[in-house]
Amino acid sequence: MPEAIVTRDLRRVYDDREAVRGLSLEIAEGEIFGLLGPNGAGKTTTLSMLSTRIRPTSGDAWVFGRHVVQDVHAARRLLNVAPQEEALYPTLTARENLAFFASLYGVPRRERASRISRALEAIALQTRADDRVATFSGGMRRRLNLGCALVSNPKVILLDEPTVGVDPQSRAHVFEAVRGLKAEGITILYTTHYLAEAEDLCDRIAIMDEGRVIALGTLAELLRGSAAEEMIELRLASEPRPKLDLTTLPGVVRVENQGHVLRLFARRAEPVLARLMETGALGADIVQVRVTPVSLETIFIELTGKELRD
Ligand SMILES: Nc1ncnc2c1ncn2[C@@H]1O[C@H](COP(=O)(O)OP(=O)(O)O)[C@@H](O)[C@H]1O
Numbered sequence: 001m002p003e004a005i006v007t008r009d010l011r012r013v014y015d016d017r018e019a020v021r022g023l024s025l026e027i028a029e030g031e032i033f034g035l036l037g038p039n040g041a042g043k044t045t046t047l048s049m050l051s052t053r054i055r056p057t058s059g060d061a062w063v064f065g066r067h068v069v070q071d072v073h074a075a076r077r078l079l080n081v082a083p084q085e086e087a088l089y090p091t092l093t094a095r096e097n098l099a100f101f102a103s104l105y106g107v108p109r110r111e112r113a114s115r116i117s118r119a120l121e122a123i124a125l126q127t128r129a130d131d132r133v134a135t136f137s138g139g140m141r142r143r144l145n146l147g148c149a150l151v152s153n154p155k156v157i158l159l160d161e162p163t164v165g166v167d168p169q170s171r172a173h174v175f176e177a178v179r180g181l182k183a184e185g186i187t188i189l190y191t192t193h194y195l196a197e198a199e200d201l202c203d204r205i206a207i208m209d210e211g212r213v214i215a216l217g218t219l220a221e222l223l224r225g226s227a228a229e230e231m232i233e234l235r236l237a238s239e240p241r242p243k244l245d246l247t248t249l250p251g252v253v254r255v256e257n258q259g260h261v262l263r264l265f266a267r268r269a270e271p272v273l274a275r276l277m278e279t280g281a282l283g284a285d286i287v288q289v290r291v292t293p294v295s296l297e298t299i300f301i302e303l304t305g306k307e308l309r310d
């Protein structure tokens with residue numbers, strides 16, 4: 001299968017800050033590839049390099065074999081981005097916004113009307129096409145933002161957190177549009193900090209944190225890759241003062257402590273809990289216990305030590 005996007009050791013430094021620290025990815029044609037990470041992980045910077053908006057500090061990236069720096073015009077023709085910050089004219093209608101972008105992208109005049117109506121259909125905004133954007137809900141504006149990227153007829157589309165702050169109905173419309181694009185063979189790189197979106201929508205997921213990809217695979221592969229099968233979350237009355245090394249408990253592969261919350265990643269929760277109860281090894285009273293099977297959420301915590309929340 002041809003690779004739609006390849007990056008090799010891609011880096012970007014801002015002043016003294018490394019936003020992206022050596023990213024090597026291969027995204028196949030027709031995939032919905034999810035880039036999942038918290039704010040500041042480097043998702044937007046990655047997309048900006050791929051869409052040729054900013055230059056990599058070092059490393060390479062190709063879109064269907066076209067280098068994003070050396071062959072910038074060819075790369076631009078193949079790929080487009082629906083940016084995190086909406087670029088729409090509120091006083092114009094949806095159709096007028098799409099027409100503006102069509103002329104910006106140099107779409108031949110005779111093709112504009114059909115491109116615009118296809119974009120409107122893909123984002124399910126046909127009935128509102130001639131209303132001003134100022135009257136649109138947040139979710140409708142996010143969809144139109146995607147539509148504006150579609151008029152250039154890209155083979156690869158980059159969606160930067162397209163569902164932030166939208167209502168559930170609009171989110172469903174965005175998902176429908178993304179699945180429709182996939183059905184047409186378009187490759188989608190989708191960034192999000194919502195775990196459920198990565199789980200539901202993406203064929204493969206790269207977990208990104210502090211400028212690096214720290215895990216990559218299908219959801220099933222990520223789940224299998226975890227040494228733990230259960231996460232034990234203990235809410236304590238005070239900060240734990242363990243009387244023994246908790247990683248020596250049977251089957252425990254990782255321990256994470258945040259204030260009064262202690263998380264143990266284990267093959268099986270039950271023997272670990274039994275030992276904790278009988279020995280009082282935590283040095284703190286347990287207020288609440290929650291045992292969860294591994295999921296993308298627990299894997300994220302296991303790998304980063306952080307929770308992925310809004
Ligand atoms: N134009 C910029 N100048 C300086 N630092 C930046 C700039 N853009 C992003 N950064 C920094 O780079 C890091 C990654 O940011 P970004 O790519 O926007 O992450 P994400 O999209 O995952 O939230 C952050 O620490 C951010 O503050």
Ligand SMILES: [Mg+2]
Pocket residue numbers: 043044045084160161
């Ligand atoms: Mg971002």
